[in-house]
Amino acid sequence: MKPIWKSCKHLGLIFGISGLTVIGIPFPSQIASNGVNAQEQSDFSAQDMTQIANQYCLACHNDVLATSGLSLQNIDFKDINNNAEVFEKVVKKLRAHMMPPSGMPRPDFETYGVMTSWLESELDRNWLENPNPGRVTPIHRMNRYEYNNAINNLLGIDVDVMELLPGDPTADGSFDNIASALPFTPAHMERYMSVARQVTRLATGLPPLIPSITNYEIPLYMSQDWRQTEDMPFGSRGGISVRHNFQYDGEYTIKIDLETNYQDYVKGLGWAQTLDVRLDGKLLERFTIGGDAPGTPTPLSFSGTGEPGSIDWEQYMLYKATEGLEITVPVTAGPHSVTASYVRQQVIEEEIPQPRQGGRLPANSEAYLDYQKIHAIEIGGPYSIDENLGDAPSRQLIFSCYPDQLSEEASCAREILTRIARNAYRRSITENDSQILLSFFNRGREQGGSFDEGIQFALEFILSDPDFLIRSYHAPANLADGATFDLSDAELATRLAFFLWSSPPDEELLQVAESGTLSDPQIYEQQVRRMLKEDLATKTLVEDFAAQWLNLRRLDEVNINTVLFPQYDVSLIEAFEKETEMFVAESIKTDSSIIKLLNSDHTYVNERLARHYEIENVYGSRFRKATFPDTDKRGGLLAQGALLTVTSYPGRTSPVLRGKWLLDNLLGTPPPPPPPNVPILPEAEAGQIPTSIRERLAQHREDPVCSSCHVVIDPLGFALENFDVIGTWREFDEVGNPVDPNGNYPGGVEFSGFSDLRDWMLSRPEQFAHTLTEKLMTYALGRRVEYYDQPVIRQIVREASEEEYKWSSIILGIVNSPAFTSSMAPSGIAANDTQVPSQIADSD
Structure with a gap:
């Protein structure tokens, strides 16, 4: 029996569309008289949508101007499935109130809600009629983090080889595990072989070739x-x-x-x-x-x-x-x-x-x-x-047998190598595999003169073998173009392990996959919950997923002006990073609601960070849970020093960077890149009194090209202006002007500072849940989330809301989704979803 998500024919049973709500905006019972007649939401139709589009959208999106390449002049709203990609983008713009642009007539708040809700409902309905799970990228190289975890787990060692490997690019600035962005060049192969030689000599107790x-x-x-x-x-x-x-x-x-x-x-x-x-x-x-x-x-x-x-x-x-x-x-x-x-x-x-x-x-x-x-x-x-390494944990793990005489070496070598290769290759080992491994053992035995040298040489081959380095997924033979197929149990086990652990499957998961029972819904959920309870899951989701989602890795790159901020030093940087890691880890480990990430009366600090946050009675270097004395000034991710620092310039805060970061990472409505040749913010000339950042941004927004995005970005950033470059609470900015944290967000929303912004976000939990689910799904799939994934994400969020948005409800929704458990043959999807790194061919 397959999980209900695994077969697209069952999706209609669980994909409810009645009572759909726009993220963050409840359905009004009626539409105010501002472009549409008052009517029940259930009576809203494609004709009403056409009327609203004609009134508010066609001034820019007509056949003549076609602003941003989009014309709605002849769009048939009765059949939006033919334009699903366009309308998923429209939904994001409407959700953030980015359109129509500033200065143009705009619908009222309720009409925004009805438009967005109706579009989402129609898009979800059409997805059910034409399900598209996307395609698993057929060739997916391990990134550095995954490789490091894999070799440590396979060999029983504790080393960090990430700096010895080439860096991994991030696709569209998101995550470094996106398959289509991970090249596999001869330079990569050379590094993998070098690292494999070093770690296998270490694990087997052989001396390094050079210091x-x-x-x-x-x-x-x-x-x-x-x-x-x-x-x-x-x-x-x-x-x-x-x-x-x-x-x-x-x-x-x-x-x-x-x-x-x-x-x-x-x-x-x-x-x-x-x-x-x-x-x-x-x-x-x-x-x-x-x-x-x-x-x-x-x-x-x-x-x-x-x-x-x-x-x-x-x-x-x-x-x-x-x-x-x-x-x-x-x-x-x-x-x-x-x-x-x-x-x-x-x-x-x-x-x-x-x-x-x-x-x-x-x-x-x-x-x-x-x-x-x-x-x-x-x-x-x-x-x-010291060559006395007989009791080293790695040797105990590797040498499950040891020959007493020459005649026993081949059988013992076969036992050792097939066991390790099975875990490394994440599949059963064939006789052909065994013969290849023994040939490498014999060559190493002959060259090195000992059994240990033979095992080391064969292990070196395993750790540089493409079967180890690359996760590959295969469609069944004779499959029709565009048809949907389920991943095999072995492929599904691999996908689960690299999502939750950034490492190959362990013995239990491998055995379940080999038995063919992983696709049983109950067993599948049991395995997912077991994996989530492991410390490795928390470690992976914090160190790899959250560190990239929240831009923690940029902390080492931020070049803060220490003349202006002399308290910014290594100990504070480390404390910032540790605080956010422990805060997110607690949330995952306790299976808490993700919404609590936005609002909490406590955090984790040591004495250094406690002083920075003005928390009393914390002494020593040990991090511990501490309660904020004033939750109007602190509480949740928004007020943590790490995130405030990575969204600042070296010498001053940036409402634009902070607002853009919020839209992208917490609200899920990233603004488009700025147009070319946008002027920088004007600075005060010599002899002039420095103007505030608010005044300079007001000048910037006078440019119509800039205004449509900044009217959304700036109010969010202004609300965080009470935090300086390194997250210290302040009443005056860098040039001595009083801080003004007030902002007016489109739709009549007003902020008077951090606390108001946080409360506004808490009032629309679905929006944050949708954003986090989309980010986590991107990470889990190892590909970009596309327009055809949005209906599935909305369904995951709706179901997770019934469990207060617990981590487990979102993760189970992702791993049970068609996008995770199945794939579509190449001709059935867009070309950019089938790309594999072109450099792979160059390395053959």
Whole structure:
């Protein structure tokens, strides 16, 4: 028995269209007299729709102007299915009140609701008559995140190889797991083979062929005047703390590189400063650098008379002062914290006379007497290895048998390799597969001279085999063009696992798929719920889905002006990210309503973030749940520092960036890209009093080309103006003007700040639910959501509303949808849904 969603002929049983409501706008019992006659909603017809379109739309969308390539002049509203793609776009515009443009006659609020509701109802009805599940992209390469998870789970190791692989592009700025956007080039293959060699040697306990060197740099814009992270001891300043995975027990080097000025002189050598290097908080070495540090030239002796230019002085300033900032230390395998930071002290001690600076030195005095700064930390190794790895977890997982004599090697190798290959390939292993794997084992055994070397070489092949790297989906033989077919149980298990875990199926899911019972509705739901309870599901949905949906990954790219915002440092960045991750993780783990993401009386903070949010009585580096003292100023995603920071410019807030982000990520009505040659916001000229961002945007909206979008974008951004660039609550903006958080949204909606905006969004929960469902469905399918997916999304949201929009209700709706469980033959859908990365052919 198949899940009811899996067969399109059953869709009419569950796809109710009566009582349909527009997202966020309830049906009115009557339409006000503004373009249509008052009438019952149930009597609204295509003729009424035509009348409204003639009154409000044809001024722009006629056969002559055809604004944005759309003419409604001869559209037959009795048969909108022939224009479903167009009308799904119209629905989004109407839902956001983006059309008609500002300055043109507009329907009243109720008429917007009736128009949108009727269009959605007709589109859903037509989808039922002509269901279109879309097409699974037949070739889908793993992205870096998926590959990293897969090798760790398969081999029983804990490594991070993402930086060793090429970056994955995001399709349309959405997610990096979109199949059509993931190339598979010879360069990718070369990297996969290199990584496979490293991780399989690690997992089998064989020494690396060459030591590795990893360099961690500190962004130049980052201030190093204060304690940077919670990993550093109190009384420290600047520096860097990294979590590095040491692949083997052995000896490693840790080398510190200091920041230089434009002349390549090391900064801050005019006085002695103390640098500590720690491993997991334990002091490894303390260095004194600069000034009259013992054993080094004293640079001040060169500044008293004459010009600093002697060979000794130059050599000291260029490199000798930092010679020896390297240590060798034994480290056990696994992730460890490596920290380099300075002991905090005053630049110039009070009441101590300083020598007069002479010659050219004053030109460099700022850099000379400044704080020293760490540019990077380099970790190299291992240079010697503890080879006693017999009890390593990875070896226990891999070597399920071990031969006592040569005659037993082939059978043991077959057992090991077929077991691992079955999990890697996500299917049963054929005899041909077994012979290929044994051939690689024999070659590695011959070249390396041991059983372990043979297993390692065969595993290296598995992890660089396209059967592992690519998820492929196949239509049944002799299928008619445009016909719909169900995915096989094995394909469905793979799709489930990569959606919820970003990793191949585990043993239980694989066994259920091989038994042919995964398509049983009860068993299918049991497996989905089991998978959701695993910590890996929460981890994946937070680290991969939510991090991209909410733009958390951009936090590392935001170049905040630390002169204007000196409190913005590494510890605050880390706290921002951790807060949002823990907040979303709690919501998923407890299967809470997604609507609570918008409004909550608590969040997760440590002492650093609590101070930033003005929450009292929170001490220490540990994150814990804390209640907001004033929910009019905080509560929910909208007021979290991470999201406010990634939607700001380096030196000022941006109502436009914030409003656009809200429309795209929370309200599901993204504005179109700005037209070419749009002028930038005017800045105050020299001698003029700086104008507020509101005044500058008002000038911007005077341009009719800009007005139609900004009338929707700007009010949302204005409502968040009480939060500065890094999310601190404020009453005055960057130039000292009082903050004005008021906004007028089309349709007569007025905001007087963050709290009003949040309440307005809470009053239309279906809109946020629709947006999150659409984002999550894009991520789950690994393709763009198309116009023919919208009726299914609306149905998922309607059903989820009966369970208060719990995460599980939305996820179950997605994994039971035709778009997830079935596919259509190529000729039945648009061409852009069948694309596969063209680079794949180049790699053959």
